Amino acid sequence: MNLRDSSGWIFRALWMQRTRTLLTIIGFSIGIAAMVLLSALGEGLRVFVLNEFTQFGSHIIAVNPGKTETFGIGGLLNTTRPLSLSDASAIGRLANVEEVVPVVMGNAKVKFGQRARYTDVAGVGGAADKAWKLELAQGRFLPADDLQRARALVVLGSKVKDELFAGLNPVGSFVRIGSERFRVVGVAAPKGEFLGTDLDDMVFIPAGKGMQLFNRQSLMEIDIFFNPRATSEAMADKIRRFLIDRHGFEDFTITTQDQVLATMDNILTILTFAGAGLGAISLLVGAVGITTILMITVSERTAEVGLLRALGGTTNTVRTLFLGEALVLGLIGGVCGIALVALFLLLTYLFVPGLPVALSPTIVFGALSLSMIIGLLAGGQPAASAAKMTPIDALRAE
Amino acid sequence: MSMRLTDQFTFNRQLFLRHRVRTLLLLLAVAIGVASVILLTSLGEGARGYVDREFSALGNRILAVLPGRKETTGGGPPIYGAVPRDLTLEDANALATIPGVLAVAPIVAGTTTVAYSNRSREVITLGSTDAFFAVRRLDVGAGRVLSPRSRSEPLAVCVLGVKVKRELFGSSRALGEWVRVGDRRMRVIGVLEERGESLGLDMRDMLLIPVRTAEQLFDSPSLFRILLDIAPSADSDKIEQKILTVIRKRHDGEEDVTVISQDSMLAAFDSILVTLTLAIAAIASISLLVAGILIMNISLISVSQRRKEIGLLKAIGASSRQIKQLFIGESLLLMSMGSAAGITFAFSLILIFARLWPSFPLQPPVWAVPAALLVAFGTGLVFSIMPAKQAAALDPVLALRGLQP
Numbered sequence: 001m002n003l004r005d006s007s008g009w010i011f012r013a014l015w016m017q018r019t020r021t022l023l024t025i026i027g028f029s030i031g032i033a034a035m036v037l038l039s040a041l042g043e044g045l046r047v048f049v050l051n052e053f054t055q056f057g058s059h060i061i062a063v064n065p066g067k068t069e070t071f072g073i074g075g076l077l078n079t080t081r082p083l084s085l086s087d088a089s090a091i092g093r094l095a096n097v098e099e100v101v102p103v104v105m106g107n108a109k110v111k112f113g114q115r116a117r118y119t120d121v122a123g124v125g126g127a128a129d130k131a132w133k134l135e136l137a138q139g140r141f142l143p144a145d146d147l148q149r150a151r152a153l154v155v156l157g158s159k160v161k162d163e164l165f166a167g168l169n170p171v172g173s174f175v176r177i178g179s180e181r182f183r184v185v186g187v188a189a190p191k192g193e194f195l196g197t198d199l200d201d202m203v204f205i206p207a208g209k210g211m212q213l214f215n216r217q218s219l220m221e222i223d224i225f226f227n228p229r230a231t232s233e234a235m236a237d238k239i240r241r242f243l244i245d246r247h248g249f250e251d252f253t254i255t256t257q258d259q260v261l262a263t264m265d266n267i268l269t270i271l272t273f274a275g276a277g278l279g280a281i282s283l284l285v286g287a288v289g290i291t292t293i294l295m296i297t298v299s300e301r302t303a304e305v306g307l308l309r310a311l312g313g314t315t316n317t318v319r320t321l322f323l324g325e326a327l328v329l330g331l332i333g334g335v336c337g338i339a340l341v342a343l344f345l346l347l348t349y350l351f352v353p354g355l356p357v358a359l360s361p362t363i364v365f366g367a368l369s370l371s372m373i374i375g376l377l378a379g380g381q382p383a384a385s386a387a388k389m390t391p392i393d394a395l396r397a398e
Numbered sequence: 399m400s401m402r403l404t405d406q407f408t409f410n411r412q413l414f415l416r417h418r419v420r421t422l423l424l425l426l427a428v429a430i431g432v433a434s435v436i437l438l439t440s441l442g443e444g445a446r447g448y449v450d451r452e453f454s455a456l457g458n459r460i461l462a463v464l465p466g467r468k469e470t471t472g473g474g475p476p477i478y479g480a481v482p483r484d485l486t487l488e489d490a491n492a493l494a495t496i497p498g499v500l501a502v503a504p505i506v507a508g509t510t511t512v513a514y515s516n517r518s519r520e521v522i523t524l525g526s527t528d529a530f531f532a533v534r535r536l537d538v539g540a541g542r543v544l545s546p547r548s549r550s551e552p553l554a555v556c557v558l559g560v561k562v563k564r565e566l567f568g569s570s571r572a573l574g575e576w577v578r579v580g581d582r583r584m585r586v587i588g589v590l591e592e593r594g595e596s597l598g599l600d601m602r603d604m605l606l607i608p609v610r611t612a613e614q615l616f617d618s619p620s621l622f623r624i625l626l627d628i629a630p631s632a633d634s635d636k637i638e639q640k641i642l643t644v645i646r647k648r649h650d651g652e653e654d655v656t657v658i659s660q661d662s663m664l665a666a667f668d669s670i671l672v673t674l675t676l677a678i679a680a681i682a683s684i685s686l687l688v689a690g691i692l693i694m695n696i697s698l699i700s701v702s703q704r705r706k707e708i709g710l711l712k713a714i715g716a717s718s719r720q721i722k723q724l725f726i727g728e729s730l731l732l733m734s735m736g737s738a739a740g741i742t743f744a745f746s747l748i749l750i751f752a753r754l755w756p757s758f759p760l761q762p763p764v765w766a767v768p769a770a771l772l773v774a775f776g777t778g779l780v781f782s783i784m785p786a787k788q789a790a791a792l793d794p795v796l797a798l799r800g801l802q803p
Contacts, residue, residue, distance in 0.1 A: 118467040215620065278681045
């Protein structure tokens with residue numbers, strides 16, 4: 001039996017039982033759709049989060065004080081092993097280091113005239129705008145002062161500016177943060193949230209001033225932006241050796257952006273698989289549907305199978321025909337499922353444009369191959385039972 | 399002529415027996431759907447129960463006072479802990495006078511190196527008082543806890559978490575030994591009892607020292623948190639207000655702290671987990687929809703296979719309604735058997751799981767079984783209507799002859 005004959009046989013068989021075929025395909029396609037949609041959601045979330053992280057580039061190394069890996073917030077706590085401003089400036093002189101941003105974060109009241117607002121205060125260096133991709137709406141960012149002797153200047157986040165100055169131009173005015181006066185040199189453009197922190201409800205002051213304000217001996221973090229020509233392992237290693245030289249031993253933690261991304265990627269990939277697994281339950285039920293229907297078909301067409309065998313069809317021919325039927329059911333179900341998801345995504349896109357959903361080619365092709373594989377698996381048992389029939393018994397069955 | 403329920407069962411049973419494999423596969427499909435709804439929701443509910451127990455294991459009500467404040471509504475608490483005006487031990491002592499406050503545990507937190515002979519380890523170090531043990535319901539497995547003197551004196555003593563003890567001392571005795579903490583020497587007076595993570599804080603890998611000692615060690619008077627144990631009968635909102643009043647008075651009229659209550663944290667966790675569980679249940683019930691379509695498909699087939707029987711039934715006077723009832727009943731019967739199998743399977747898995755991981759018992763939410771049954775019967779009903787109508791519409795004469803209309 002050549003391919004044209006067998007495909008003709010398969011399609012005629014499916015067409016003769018249109019309602020049955022249609023319902024089987026609908027059931028299976030719902031399963032595929034559930035799985036594809038959930039993977040697409042997971043994948044979308046993964047892409048969204050990774051983009052959030054990579055917007056600052058991937059050539060970043062963070063150094064935190066203390067050698068603790070059990071806790072994510074080690075840098076925020078007190079430490080007996082401080083990272084100092086001079087550590088930061090010294091790292092800045094290493095080869096291939098492009099920018100160094102010392103960071104100390106805190107919370108303080110910012111006051112202008114009668115208006116005041118409690119807000120996050122970031123003590124940073126003059127390069128933070130370039131490193132963190134901050135755009136300025138007015139004025140300029142903190143100047144590249146000597147870290148140890150930075151002037152009392154401040155850049156306001158857009159929300160802080162709106163709250164304190166409303167329509168006025170704040171550049172050149174003085175605000176009071178804690179007990180010191182800071183001159184406003186710029187206003188950052190709205191940037192929105194980054195992982196739950198509102199970057200607009202924040203003011204930026206020099207790190208040295210921040211350490212004074214919060215009475216801290218240590219920076220919370222030093223962010224190092226390095227030349228893409230250097231690999232992050234090599235840079236991390238260099239910085240590690242350099243700081244060990246300065247401190248005597250390794251009393252700090254180095255995290256490369258690559259590590260952070262890899263961890264994130266891992267977690268989110270697991271999440272995507274979990275989503276796909278949830279969807280797979282429906283797919284499993286759809287597969288049971290294909291098996292059931294094919295078993296009925298096989299028993300209904302016993303006579304036909306007998307005739308086919310009597311005319312010289314081998315067991316292989318019979319098996320191929322029924323497997324082919326299962327394959328076609330699975331494939332059409334897969335295509336319908338993907339179409340269903342595409343339609344759904346189109347609708348959500350019209351109503352919720354921001355939703356991060358990614359229907360990648362990988363998912364589409366993965367889903368199609370999966371539908372065919374599941375079709376074949378589901379058809380295996382019915383096809384085998386059809387192939388097992390002896391022609392005599394089969395012909396006699398009616 | 400009326401039809402009894404037993405007649406209905408006889409009619410349906412014939413079919414089930416005639417097509418055993420088919421029926422079994424149908425039951426499998428329904429069972430998978432029902433079981434997945436129950437299992438997945440109990441996973442969500444189990445997580446919620448776990449969080450609930452973590453919070454209430456302490457058996458008391460805790461308020462936490464954090465330095466700093468944020469005005470963005472809905473934003474998180476100020477996590478940095480660095481503020482121009484420190485939250486101090488004196489503030490903590492002032493809070494202790496508020497009626498309804500049973501105990502106040504000030505906490506200075508930092509990381510430092512703890513060393514014994516040639517081994518050292520970087521650990522989170524909490525400076526607190528004897529009240530910390532009371533508020534967090536912590537106890538030592540050996541030795542004793544910090545004494546009340548630790549509230550005011552910088553005693554050179556420490557209590558080790560079990561992991562710290564193991565890493566530094568191995569199996570030898572730690573009590574009474576001197577360890578180096580940062581640049582100081584301190585005597586080990588206790589080792590915490592073995593208890594895993596509690597509220598995300600791994601108490602096994604920690605060091606506890608008197609609060610005054612920690613102030614000196616980190617050269618900072620600033621408290622990381624103040625934990626308050628409030629009386630079960632006290633109104634936590636009122637106490638929250640009083641805390642803010644006390645702080646305002648002490649901080650020149652500034653309300654520069656954030657108060658978080660355990661109740662509100664628990665409520666936030668609860669609502670997230672409930673939403674998550676509902677979403678998972680909805681996704682799992684899609685599989686019941688697929689099973690419903692399968693049942694409809696099979697019913698259609700069985701209607702066409704049983705044309706003669708239906709024709710006979712009609713010829714001896716069965717009404718269209720009765721025929722419909724037969725086929726809808728068949729679908730519902732399948733759904734109930736499948737659901738029973740699914741429920742049995744789900745609960746046996748839950749039991750096995752409880753044996754293997756007793757600390758994280760899965761507990762299906764009360765609505766899981768009713769909801770799964772509702773969806774199962776709902777789809778069973780909806781998807782059997784079309785086949786039933788088709789059966790009822792058969793012309794008895796043609797059907798008896800086995801002819802298409």
